[in-house]
Amino acid sequence: MKKGEIFEFYRRLAEANPEPETELEYGNPYQLVVAVALSAQSTDVGVNKATRALFEKVRTPQEMLDLGEEGLKEHIKTIGLYNQKAKNVIKAARILVEEFGGEVPQDRESLEKLPGVGRKTANVVLNCAFGQETFAVDTHIFRVGNRTGLAPGKTVLAVEKKLDRRTPAPFRRGAHHWLILHGRYVCKARTPECWRCEVVDLCRYKKKTPPPGKRQSQRRS
Incomplete structure (x- = not known):
């Protein structure tokens, strides 16, 4: 993914969720x-x-x-x-x-x-x-980084370092939240929901998943 595409990738995720947070509950x-x-x-x-x-x-x-x-x-x-x-x-x-x-x-x-x-x-x-600009790479971020072409790498550390190098300043604080949530709810492991993905046109994943109705018609045909 090129520099301009990376900026647009994050911009769209940020627009959809301006203040991303961890889903874990805590008080301090x-x-x-x-x-x-x-x-x-x-x-x-x-x-x-x-x-x-x-x-x-x-x-x-x-x-x-x-x-x-x-x-x-x-x-x-x-x-x-x-x-x-x-x-x-x-x-x-x-x-x-x-x-x-x-x-x-x-x-x-x-x-x-x-x-x-x-x-x-x-x-x-x-x-x-x-509030530090860190990138916590879990299975979701590892998958999204590799599948989309945002930050491909063979190891978790390689993906983390690439995200650190390639993520532009406005998005560094929220980056890992956006990527985790995207991987958890849209870019799923088995069947990514490409038909409702905000960044589908920027993604390098070739086997784009059609909407459920179209998948069924394709099987019948």
Whole structure:
């Protein structure tokens, strides 16, 4: 995708959704760290259901330690891999209390020291909680970047670096939100809904999916 096309790509997504946000529910940076850590291999909807009651009780790392691992498990047992996630969340809370004074650090290196927090999670926290221009590449963004030609790459890191280089200034803060939502709801993995895509004419994907009615008629013919 060429420079002018990239600008237009983001411009259209921004026009359709001027103020994109994560679909995870949280009240402060610490709660966001917990929510993103819990969302690995789980849906945002499922995480939100589990954390609503949890976040009424827990707003700080110290309150998480006070709740304890078993207490945390009771809140998140509907989430996949909850046993390991509970261990990581408690360990991370202890590190935040002991090494960071109970505050969430605002740099990627420090965030990645926390159990259960990888590069993607750190990028989400830096972007959503602290307004930094980071690109959290999940499966949706990886797919959209490659399928559309916006930022093709063989690895998640390659796609992230290409997005960082190619995303123009007006769109850097909201870029990963637009791409995640586009991949989640329009540019889906199995059957992309090309017929209702705002950027279909800019996209390099050759097997454009027709509307459902046309697909059925094509099969019959």
